[in-house]
Amino acid sequence: MADLRRMAIFAAVVEHGSLSAAGRQLGMSTSAVSQQLRTLEQSFGVTLLHRSTRKISLSDAGQRFAVHCKAMVVAADAAEAQLRLAHDAPTGQLRISAPVGFARLVAPALAPMLAANAGLTLHLMVADEMIDLIEARIDLALRAGRLADSSWSARRLCALDTVLCAAPALLARRAPVQAPADLLRHDWLGLPRDGAGLELELSAPGKPVEQLRIEPRITSNNQLSLQQMCGAGLGIAQLVRADVDDDLRSGRLVAVLPEWHSRTFPIWAVTPQRDAQPAKVRHAIEALQSYLRSVPGASV
Incomplete structure (x- = not known):
């Protein structure tokens, strides 16, 4: 030695x-x-x-x-x-970026951590567009779905189920939906996809997988807006179950073809660097993972 x-x-x-x-x-x-x-x-x-x-x-x-x-x-x-x-105890300013639809989950996830560490402050940047973490000085970004190749580090937090939703009034005045093919006769809400349409894949026990290509009548780059328009009866939407669980329980929305399952969305914690993460980032990732895995429709 x-x-x-x-x-x-x-x-x-x-x-x-x-x-x-x-x-x-x-x-x-x-x-x-x-x-x-x-x-x-x-x-x-x-x-x-x-x-x-x-x-x-x-x-x-x-x-x-x-x-x-x-x-x-x-x-x-x-x-x-x-x-x-x-x-190290979490200290300093923690800068987090999250899509509009997920921003509401940040507060309950990090509330215990903020309460326990008086030297920690939080800046939450809410934006649906992909921002540059380095330029915006972001410590941690929440991202959903497939990630583009980059030099940033990504850690999978959980996967969130989606559900096909509609307002009861919409289903009452339109043709009933009893099979996946019936979905093609309804108006749809969805994210813009540069003319590619919505690729919908549905599976049910003991039945072949159904793949549908749907052209949304209304598009928005904001999941919360799609949820609100769905509640207004403007069309069927594929929404994250955690976002619409209260609406489904209250009856403001109903699940369409509930026996058929659509895809899940992986949720990622993305950071500018992989090694030597400061305590505030490491603790935040653990808190977010623990909370997100407890919301309705979440899985590992």
């Missing part, structure tokens, strides 16, 4: 270019640094540094050795940082 410390001293000498500069950085005298280097060279029987009264230079063996000593120091610093992070 003593050699590991001497290797770190050697790496500091190489980094700073002199024994005295390395000594100042390490809190050691120049003579103590020199002694540690001599002991290291004697231990391995190899000359690492050529010394003169004015400068030092690396031997061939010293150049190769320095690369690995530097890597050792970097690894040790990373290990120490991980230990510090493990004990």
